[in-house]
Amino acid sequence: MMLEARELAIGYGSTEVGRGLNLDAGGGEILCLLGPNGCGKTTLFRTLLGLLPALSGAVLLGGKPISAQSRAEIARRIAYVPQAHAPPFPFEALEVVLMGRTARLGAFGQPGRQDRDIALTAMNRLGIADLVQRDYSRLSGGQRQLVLIARALAQEAPLIVMDEPTASLDFGNQAQVLAQITSLAQDEAKDGRGVILSTHDPDQAFALNAQVLLMKDGTSHAHGPAKDVLTGANLSAVYGIPVSVENTTSGRKVCLPKLEAQSAPTMTSDALTIA
Numbered sequence: 001m002m003l004e005a006r007e008l009a010i011g012y013g014s015t016e017v018g019r020g021l022n023l024d025a026g027g028g029e030i031l032c033l034l035g036p037n038g039c040g041k042t043t044l045f046r047t048l049l050g051l052l053p054a055l056s057g058a059v060l061l062g063g064k065p066i067s068a069q070s071r072a073e074i075a076r077r078i079a080y081v082p083q084a085h086a087p088p089f090p091f092e093a094l095e096v097v098l099m100g101r102t103a104r105l106g107a108f109g110q111p112g113r114q115d116r117d118i119a120l121t122a123m124n125r126l127g128i129a130d131l132v133q134r135d136y137s138r139l140s141g142g143q144r145q146l147v148l149i150a151r152a153l154a155q156e157a158p159l160i161v162m163d164e165p166t167a168s169l170d171f172g173n174q175a176q177v178l179a180q181i182t183s184l185a186q187d188e189a190k191d192g193r194g195v196i197l198s199t200h201d202p203d204q205a206f207a208l209n210a211q212v213l214l215m216k217d218g219t220s221h222a223h224g225p226a227k228d229v230l231t232g233a234n235l236s237a238v239y240g241i242p243v244s245v246e247n248t249t250s251g252r253k254v255c256l257p258k259l260e261a262q263s264a265p266t267m268t269s270d271a272l273t274i275a
């Protein structure tokens with residue numbers, strides 16, 4: 001396995017945010033982290049990337065503790081796609097993608113012709129060749145997200161970690177990014193790339209045919225294939241609302257929250273009577 005977490009406790013200094021977390025991520029697999037706001041997804045990501053020390057347990061990258069590896073070693077194995085925020089300075093989109101090559105260059109290396117070709121190939125693959133010379137700070141949120149995914153591709157790491165990759169995308173771009181994630185996992189290289197992503201949309205885990213780690217209060221509520229983990233009972237327990245999981249005629253599963261007000265109506269007909 002490329003990345004393993006064993007009995008991981010996560011948090012900040014003496015503040016524990018999560019515990020007892022176990023996961024594996026490897027080539028050709030997609031792992032979705034799902035759970036309510038504040039359940040610890042970002043904290044888990046930061047720990048998996050070696051940016052935050054584990055409070056206990058271990059993160060192993062390529063079989064070795066991540067805490068014993070340099071940033072450059074980690075970057076050769078994991079590419080991180082953060083949420084796309086506008087940067088304060090103008091950059092050409094191609095320059096942003098070229099930053100993915102940094103981990104592959106020596107200490108004072110400048111990107112060369114080959115790095116440029118790899119960056120352009122990554123942009124082509126994501127259908128954003130037309131953005132090469134555009135100012136990244138003036139792109140739309142969705143275009144920026146695609147540039148950051150191209151940067152991760154250019155990094156040529158076997159594992160890609162994405163923090164809510166569809167958060168700022170419109171309906172069409174969400175579908176496009178999900179299709180790209182599927183294709184990355186089935187990559188032309190024999191065993192494909194591993195992808196770990198967080199999302200707030202359980203339907204995406206079905207669409208990606210992913211493994212799911214469903215988190216609640218910093219712990220694993222359920223872990224396994226989407227069809228086993230994303231049941232109405234599990235989703236209702238974790239999100240605190242009634243949810244049903246239904247099959248569409250095309251054979252896909254979708255999660256439907258019940259939208260009626262839950263408690264008995266507080267406004268009686270008396271309240272509507274004008275005194």
Ligand SMILES: Nc1ncnc2c1ncn2[C@@H]1O[C@H](COP(=O)(O)OP(=O)(O)OP(=O)(O)O)[C@@H](O)[C@H]1O
Pocket residue numbers: 012015017035036037038039040041042043044
């Ligand atoms: N730097 C920090 N120091 C202390 N506590 C923090 C810090 N950052 C986040 N937390 C706390 O850790 C908990 C988990 O937060 P985290 O950002 O990991 O959740 P999340 O699942 O990513 O949430 P969301 O879905 O809203 O992005 C929260 O209670 C949060 O307040």
